[in-house]
Amino acid sequence: MNIYRGNIVYSKSPNELVELKRGYVVVKDGIIFGVYAILPHRYANFKVTDFGEDVIIPAFSDLHVHAPQYPNRGIAMDLLLNDWLHTYTFPLEAKYKDPKFAKEVYYPFVRDLVKNGTLHACIYGTIHNDATNVLMQALERKGICSFVGKVNMDKDSPDYLIEETNESIEETEKFIKKNSKNIFAKPLLTPRFAPTCSFDLLKKLGKLSAKYDIGVQTHIVESKWEAEEAKKCFEGCRCDMQIYKDAGLLDHAPFIAAHYIYPCQEDLDLLKECNGVAVQCPDSTLNVIAGIMSTGKLLDMGIRVGFGSDLSAGSYIGIYTQIASSVRLSKLKNLYEPDNRQITFAEAFYIATKGGGSLWEKVGSLEQGYFFDALVLHGLQDKFTNLSPKELVERFCYLGTSKNIAHIYLRGKEL
Ligand code: GUN
Ligand code: FE
Numbered sequence: 001m002n003i004y005r006g007n008i009v010y011s012k013s014p015n016e017l018v019e020l021k022r023g024y025v026v027v028k029d030g031i032i033f034g035v036y037a038i039l040p041h042r043y044a045n046f047k048v049t050d051f052g053e054d055v056i057i058p059a060f061s062d063l064h065v066h067a068p069q070y071p072n073r074g075i076a077m078d079l080l081l082n083d084w085l086h087t088y089t090f091p092l093e094a095k096y097k098d099p100k101f102a103k104e105v106y107y108p109f110v111r112d113l114v115k116n117g118t119l120h121a122c123i124y125g126t127i128h129n130d131a132t133n134v135l136m137q138a139l140e141r142k143g144i145c146s147f148v149g150k151v152n153m154d155k156d157s158p159d160y161l162i163e164e165t166n167e168s169i170e171e172t173e174k175f176i177k178k179n180s181k182n183i184f185a186k187p188l189l190t191p192r193f194a195p196t197c198s199f200d201l202l203k204k205l206g207k208l209s210a211k212y213d214i215g216v217q218t219h220i221v222e223s224k225w226e227a228e229e230a231k232k233c234f235e236g237c238r239c240d241m242q243i244y245k246d247a248g249l250l251d252h253a254p255f256i257a258a259h260y261i262y263p264c265q266e267d268l269d270l271l272k273e274c275n276g277v278a279v280q281c282p283d284s285t286l287n288v289i290a291g292i293m294s295t296g297k298l299l300d301m302g303i304r305v306g307f308g309s310d311l312s313a314g315s316y317i318g319i320y321t322q323i324a325s326s327v328r329l330s331k332l333k334n335l336y337e338p339d340n341r342q343i344t345f346a347e348a349f350y351i352a353t354k355g356g357g358s359l360w361e362k363v364g365s366l367e368q369g370y371f372f373d374a375l376v377l378h379g380l381q382d383k384f385t386n387l388s389p390k391e392l393v394e395r396f397c398y399l400g401t402s403k404n405i406a407h408i409y410l411r412g413k414e415l
Helices: 065-071 081-097 099-115 127-141 165-178 197-212 222-231 240-246 265-271 282-289 297-298 317-336 344-359 389-399
Strands: 002-013 016-028 029-038 048-058 060-066 117-126 146-150 185-187 216-220 255-257 277-280 304-307 374-377 405-408
Touching: 002 344, 016 099, 016 344, 016 389, 048 389, 048 405, 060 065, 060 255, 060 277, 060 317, 060 344, 065 081, 065 099, 065 117, 081 099, 081 127, 081 222, 081 282, 099 117, 099 127, 099 405, 117 127, 127 146, 127 165, 127 185, 127 297, 165 197, 197 240, 216 240, 216 282, 222 240, 255 282, 282 317, 297 304, 297 317, 297 344, 304 317, 304 344, 304 389, 317 344, 317 389, 344 389, 374 389
Parallel strands: 002 048, 060 117, 117 146, 146 185, 216 255, 255 277, 277 304
Antiparallel strands: 002 016, 016 029, 048 374, 374 405
């Protein structure tokens, strides 16, 4: 039994942010037994680890991040999606043909992910099997709950980063088989996005989805250009989600729709029907995409929402920075589209923790029965204001860095 004392903040639902001043979390075998304002008498003789004014919160989930793009953070941010892909992103991804290069990047990437409080993630690799297996290994060793994809792209891609359709499918099947026994890092189908995938490729991926009961991550209606391009590429196509439905790619969970900025009614209906997750990547959409997700509307429709850092279209690896960005963006969206409501800090915190965490079993909250995947935030109080626990967390999301994360617990074990 481990008992921790400190300020405590976690979400029960989008509108229910719980805060306890100097409360207790009781953890047994890595699982939360209870959260209490006053420690129950039966625990009176147990040792308590006291974090003082520091804040205990659940760890974050990043539902859309490109690990291979880690070296490109914070550059070429004046370009838009298609130019950015062709001048900076594709040339970098081509380097992962060499698994040694993958090793140099992927281990520091995983270390920095964890250092910034992300303990659950959906991750793109590249088209290269060996390199993506290196990424799998780095995550599996750390015990990070993750979905990882070897990327598929068989058209409208540069010669140095393209696959032949059948080879792409064979390599994907090898990738699935090799990682089928992993405990933490699970394979996921990862067609890059509609413009770089033939319908033949998507249908064959649909067959793999059925054969291995495996879900999909991709970019959906991510920009006006992409949404139009998708319709042009697929004959008779009404919308992005319809392509995946027709290919049999919505039948096996999870379905992870990154960006999801310009959905039509049919896109919305199909995502809801397959219980998919819309992933807002706030900074990424500011940098290379120039669009804002209707986050509040999606929550109101009962669609699942998570956040993604989308490195390196997004610059920051810490999902806490995206909580702040998402609130800012929703105000801007509301300014230009008054029916598109703002979101609250509580909603954004929910999305980053319990919302995104819903892809895994019992992570993303500090409620009873959840895994103690938690962070302890330090150094946020000041002598002028005496902030409440919730305010300390909000300040962390706006001003904090990894230096404010003093302790990290993964299934009850300190990392
Ligand atoms: N669409 C297709 N590929 C990418 C990518 O690497 N990043 C982003 N943000 N969008 C994409
Ligand atoms: Fe992306």
